Amino acid sequence: MRTAYYEQLAGLGDHLAEMCGLAATSMERATQALLEADLTLAEQVIADHEHVTDLSRRVEEIALRLLALQQPVASDLRMVVGSIHIGADIDRMSALAVHVASISRLRHPDCALPGDVRASFAEMGSRAVALARTAREVLQSRDPDKAGRLRDEDDAVDAEHRHLFTLLIDHKWQDGVCSAVDVALLGRYYERFADHAVEIGRRVVFEATGGLPLTKQMA
Amino acid sequence: MRTAYYEQLAGLGDHLAEMCGLAATSMERATQALLEADLTLAEQVIADHEHVTDLSRRVEEIALRLLALQQPVASDLRMVVGSIHIGADIDRMSALAVHVASISRLRHPDCALPGDVRASFAEMGSRAVALARTAREVLQSRDPDKAGRLRDEDDAVDAEHRHLFTLLIDHKWQDGVCSAVDVALLGRYYERFADHAVEIGRRVVFEATGGLPLTKQMA
Incomplete structure (x- = not known):
């Protein structure tokens, strides 16, 4: 009975780590689909979500x-x-x-991103994916110190997100309203994705210590 | 022991219903603050969130x-x-x-909403608040039929949200990029608020029947 118990407990952690790895890969592909207007990749991200929901x-x-x-x-x-x-956090990340993939698909064959924000999204995407991969490692190692550091890693995503808004609100934005709306929503999706990764870290710290660190003030 | 048990179970439901009522009131006030550029009300919504998080x-x-x-x-x-x-859904609703209140505060003393979307937000706000109040009733009555109907109520919020996007993407949008970005994000906040109310209904159905109804495809 106890053996089955410990196997099930370990199984929970393994499933969560697998889910988190899948969410990271999905965001990596969604970012590539966004930057390269790649419809096939966008559709793959959309189809793969069901697997995360099943898990x-x-x-x-x-x-x-x-x-x-x-x-x-x-x-x-x-x-x-x-x-x-x-599990709910990772499902939401996916x-x-x-x-993100749906906006790429909607704008295809055009690219949803005007040239002057591409670098911002490449940066936000890569940092968000790195956060999700750190969260996956934390789910395997249950290391509360590393879990706590997710919060610091998120600061770079928040900074990039704020930078994006200065570009948007800047009166020199020349790419039209439709594009500004896409960029604002896309920025929000990356920011929320990263917030959920931080939340995973917060939970792992709680499990290890019994005390929840304060929620990060969310933008 | 059993008496304490049933009291604690009932206490859970009471706390959730109270939280849901507070989230409904907050969204009602946030909408009023948005429509009337009321800074005091916006700040009250921001301050009140802590109480929901405590609960x-x-x-x-x-x-x-x-x-x-x-x-x-x-x-x-x-x-x-x-x-x-x-509890996590309601905390997120709040x-x-x-x-919403933060955007009102950021744009004060101006109104964040241009004239041609005010009616849309009044409508979305009132429907979102009604959804949260239905969810509160469902948390008290645990009525699975009423819980299931939250999903239908949400259709009107989604329809208004889509309408808002046709206004934004329409080439006649004359209110500038900053305002379009605010409106797009505000629309998203109302839509997510309503989605969480629907999710509460889905959970109550699950508790009553043991089977989770399918997640509504989210925009």
């Missing part, structure tokens, strides 16, 4: 079964409840990659 | 205590786990009202 349901099923049959306490209980939150 | 932490504490000490099973277990999800 998210599976995580919740395992968590419910563990709670019902094994009645974990203390740090095990925090881990199981944390998994429920983290949905945000789908949102 | 959300309290919900999670009660849920963890129930799981650790009372080891609920079957529909009680689903209700406790559902409460964890619903944060989205803060986002």
Whole structure:
């Protein structure tokens, strides 16, 4: 019984790490699709989301079964409840990659991004994907120090996001309203994706210590 | 022991209903602040969020205590786990009202909304608040039929959101890029607020039936 219990607990962590890796890959592909107006890649990101959602349901099923049959306490209980939150965060990260891919698809064969913000999105995309990969490592190692550092990594995404808004609000924006709306929403999707990765770190710290670090003030 | 157990279970529902009522009031005030460029009201919405976050932490504490000490099973277990999800949804709804209020505050003493989208936001605001109030009732009554109907109510918010985008993308948009960016983000905040209310309904159906209705395809 206890062996099955520890296997199920480990299974939860493995599923979450796998999901987080998939969300990172989706955002990486969505960013490439966005930068290169690649329709095939955009459609792949959209189709792949279902797999993450399936895994998210599976995580919740395992968590419910563990709670019902094994009645974990203390740090095990925090881990199981944390998994429920983290599964929802990763599902949302994958949905945000789908949102990015959907804008690429909508504007295809044009590129949704005007030339002067391409570098910003390449930067935000690469930092957001790196955050998701750090979160995946944290889900495997359960290292609270590394989990806490996700918050610092997110500062660079926030800075790039603010920079994007100065470009948009700047009266010299020459690329029209439709493009400004796309850029504003895309910026928001990357920022939220990164926030969810930070939230995963916050949960892992909670599981390790029993105390939730303060939520980062979100823009 | 059992009496305390049922009191704690009922307490979870009461806290969630109270939170949902607060989120509805916040979005109502944020909408009024937006339509009337009312700085005092916007600041009140921003300050009030902390109370919802406190209640959300309290919900999670009660849920963890129930799981650790009372080891609920079957529909009680689903209700406790559902409460964890619903608490996170409502906390996010309140944060989205803060986002709306923050744009009002940022543009004060101007109104963030140009004249031709004011009616759209009045309509979206009133429907989003109504959805949150229905969700509050559902949290009290646990009526799965009413919970399922939240999804239909959300269709009107989605329709208004799409209408807003036709106004924005329309080449006749005369109100400048900054204003278009505000309107696009504001529209997104209302749409997400309504999605979270629908998600609460989906969870209540799950608690009642053990089966999750399919997630609504999100824009």
